[in-house]
Amino acid sequence: MAAMWHVPPATTGAPLAVGGRLATDSLVVWPTVQHINLSEADLAIVMQALNEVLHEPDAIEEWEFHTRMGADRSETRALLERIALELDGR
DSSP, X not given: OEEEEEOOOOSSSSOEEETTXXXXXXXXXXXXXXXXXXXXXXXXXXXXXXXXXXXXXXXXXXXXXXHHHSSXXXXXXXXXXXXXXXXXHO
């Protein structure tokens, strides 16, 4: 499955490089990354960021969550839980 990301148009007149490919319009498609090596510190940063957008008082409101995060709250919570399990297993 491919990932699709909306990117802003290049402001310099040159093509915008995104994910190793050049974007000539506002939609870039490339293969989904299946595996990535992250340190425990990297995972802790991701967990903190996800926790902030899910639970903090200034968290993203429900009506705009999917638009801003690219996933709904339940998917984001599930990712947070998977990362926590990965860290517990290390």
